Amino acid sequence: MSQVSVREFSYNPSSMFARVEQGETIQVTRHGKIIAVLLPGASGLGRYAPLVARGVLRLKATTTGDLDRIPRYGVPADVSPLDLLLSDREEDDR
Structure with missing residues (x-):
């Protein structure tokens, strides 16, 4: 993941x-604070964009190919995806 300043972005947004x-x-x-994140619109990344x-x-x-290696979880509608992930991490720590 790269970082660019607003000034650098404004000089050539097309290249970004x-x-x-x-x-x-x-x-x-x-001023060193992240104000925006530009994400590829690929299908593998699209499900993470809101988070x-x-x-x-x-x-x-750094690429959408890297994102394809992130595990996928089946999440019931009444369960928070974050709670499910944290629960899975707790099990890994044991």
Whole structure:
């Protein structure tokens, strides 16, 4: 995942979008604080985009191919995906 400043982004937004189209995730910062995350629109990433946008999930992957290796969980409608993930992590720690 790359970081660029608002100023760098504003100089050439087309090149930033081209990088995202190639699968790169870019964080846009202002004074060192992340204010936006540009995510590829690929189907593998699409299901994580809302969690990334809300700050619940931080991606370390640099391509959508990396995201395909993230495990998939079947989540019932009445269960929080985050609670399910945390429960799974607790089991791994035992």
